[in-house]
Amino acid sequence: HSLGRLLLTGAAGGLGRVLRPRLRARSSLLRVSDISAMDPAAAGEEVVQAALEDRAAVHCLLEGIDAVVHLGGLSTEHPFDAILQANIVGTYNVYEAARRHGVKRIVFASSNHVTGFYRQDQVIDANAPARPDGYYGLSKAFGEDLSRFYFDRYGIETVCLRIGSSFPEPKDRRMLATWLSYDDLERLVVASLTAPVVGHSIIFGMSDNTTTWWDNSLARHIGFRPQDSSEPFRAAREAAQPTLDRNDPAVLYQGGAFVRTGPFE
Ligand code: NAI
Ligand code: 15L
Numbered sequence: 001h002s003l004g005r006l007l008l009t010g011a012a013g014g015l016g017r018v019l020r021p022r023l024r025a026r027s028s029l030l031r032v033s034d035i036s037a038m039d040p041a042a043a044g045e046e047v048v049q050a051a052l053e054d055r056a057a058v059h060c061l062l063e064g065i066d067a068v069v070h071l072g073g074l075s076t077e078h079p080f081d082a083i084l085q086a087n088i089v090g091t092y093n094v095y096e097a098a099r100r101h102g103v104k105r106i107v108f109a110s111s112n113h114v115t116g117f118y119r120q121d122q123v124i125d126a127n128a129p130a131r132p133d134g135y136y137g138l139s140k141a142f143g144e145d146l147s148r149f150y151f152d153r154y155g156i157e158t159v160c161l162r163i164g165s166s167f168p169e170p171k172d173r174r175m176l177a178t179w180l181s182y183d184d185l186e187r188l189v190v191a192s193l194t195a196p197v198v199g200h201s202i203i204f205g206m207s208d209n210t211t212t213w214w215d216n217s218l219a220r221h222i223g224f225r226p227q228d229s230s231e232p233f234r235a236a237r238e239a240a241q242p243t244l245d246r247n248d249p250a251v252l253y254q255g256g257a258f259v260r261t262g263p264f265e
Contacts, residue, residue: 002026002194003023003026003027003028003066003067003190003193003194004027004028004029004066004067005027005028005029005031005064005065005066005067006023006027006029006030006031006065006066006067006068006069006193007031007032007033007061007062007065007067007068007069008020008023008030008031008032008033008068008069008071009033009034009052009061009068009069009070009071009072009073009094010034010070010071010072010073010075010109011032011033011034011038011047011071011072012034012035012036012037012038013034013071013072013075014075014166014167015071015109015163015166015185016032016034016071016072018166018182018185018186019069019071019185019186019189020032020039022186023069023189024042024044024045026190027044028044029044029045029046029064030044030045030046031045031046031047031048031061031065032045032046032047032048033047033048033049033050033061033072034049034050034072035049035050035051035052035072036049037049048060048061051090052072052073052085052086052089052090052091052093052094053085053086053089053090053093054093055093055096055097058090058093058094058097059093059096059097059100059101061097062094062097062098062100062101062103063101064101065098065101065103066103066104066105067103067104067105067106067107067193068094068098068103068105068106068107069106069107069109069189069193070091070094070106070107070108070109071109072086072090073086073087073090073091073109073139074086074087074136074139075136076136076258076261077134077135077136077258077261077262078135078136078264079135079262079264079265080135083135083136083138083139084139087136087139087140087142087143088139088142088143091108091139091142091143091146092146094106095146095147095150095156098150098156099150099154099156103156104155104156104157105156105157105158105159105193105198106147106156106157106158106159107158107159107161107189107192107193108143108144108147108158108159108160108161109161109163110140110143110144110160110161110162110163110202111136111137111140111162111163112162112163112164112165112178112204112214112254112255113132113133113134113136113137113140113255113258114130114131114132114137114140114141114144114162115128115130115131115132115137115162115254115255116131116132116133116134116137116253116254116255116256116258116259117131117132117133117253117254117255117259118131118213118253118254119252119253119254120174120177120213120251120252120253120254122213122254123212123213123214123215124213124214124215125214125215125216125217125218126162126201126202126203126204126216126218126219127218130144133253133255133258133259134255134258134259134261134262135262136258137255137258140162143160144160144202147160147200148200151199151200152200157197157198157199157200158198158200158201159192159195159198159201159202159203159222160200160201160202160203161188161189161192161203161205162202162203162204162205162214163180163185163205164177164178164179164180164204164205164206164214165178165179165180166179166180166181166182166185166205167179168182169233170230170233170237171237172237172240172241173237173238173241173244174250174251174256175230175237176209176210176211176230176231176233176234176237177206177209177211177212177213177230178206178209178213178254178256179206179207179209179230179233180205180206180207180226181207181226181228183227183228184205184206184207184208184226184227184228185205187224187225187226187227188203188205188224188226191222191223191224192222192224195221195222195223197221198221198222201219201221201222202218202219203216203219203222203224204216204219206226207226207227207228207229207230208226208227208228208229209229209230209231210229210230210231210234211230213254
């Protein structure tokens with residue numbers, strides 16, 4: 001139970017459902033939350049349905065918590081007003097409630113879409129300036145800056161996980177570079193929660209893939225050692241997509257199809 005009392009937001013989502021049983025096994029209490037319905041509480045769990053934009057509800061969520069894994073929010077591109085509420089106001093509410101309750105560490109699910117407008121022929125590290133590829137990516141860039149401010153001003157540590165593509169398998173050729181297996185996701189979250197000192201860190205969430213656009217050498221202090229690779233899926237993904245249109249922005253840029261999603265009006 002080395003992880004103490006944990007809050008997991010976004011618990012009804014794809015990654016929340018993967019992490020919930022894995023974090024429960026390691027925590028003394030796991031409070032799970034989402035705007036959507038969740039499975040009933042198992043032993044050692046509390047289930048609280050709440051909207052992240054509901055400040056009072058989020059304040060209650062953080063009570064008695066040691067650390068947060070913040071996955072909740074919109075996970076794809078949407079019109080600005082929706083992103084504003086779920087991701088920008090919502091993440092502010094989480095940090096402000098953490099400050100008021102004395103919570104000391106947060107793992108923030110950022111995204112590769114913070115840097116989606118770098119090209120696929122570039123390799124970047126965490127010091128590369130943000131180049132968001134939409135409102136969604138902008139909201140994650142806001143979360144990264146917000147968490148840096150809460151570290152500098154209040155000492156709340158955050159690991160920002162710029163997750164690539166975390167699914168059971170890489171779905172297309174792009175994901176051969178961006179794939180993060182579920183087991184490596186768990187390793188990354190546990191390392192982020194247990195590393196002795198993280199300060200404010202940004203780490204790209206990817207497995208030990210052969211093709212890669214991201215250099216994690218600035219985040220070695222977290223101790224993340226991915227053990228899976230997209231390579232076993234390469235032949236099938238390349239056979240399914242034998243040619244790539246290099247004039248397609250989704251092929252040119254790291255953010256893939258996100259770079260051409262929208263506008264919505
Ligand atoms: P998901 O969309 O399956 O889960 C997100 C959850 O947040 C959903 O259950 C949804 O109901 C909840 N949510 C949405 N708006 C909310 C609100 N206003 N208040 C409370 N809860 C709300 O996404 P997934 O794939 O599980 O991703 C989890 C996190 O990781 C997200 O923050 C996403 O942006 C991030 N991420 C995921 C990647 C992936 O490959 N799965 C890649 C990069 C980032
Ligand atoms: C993300 O940020 C999304 O949450 C996820 O659904 C994937 O599309 C992923 O990025 C990706 O870039 O593949």
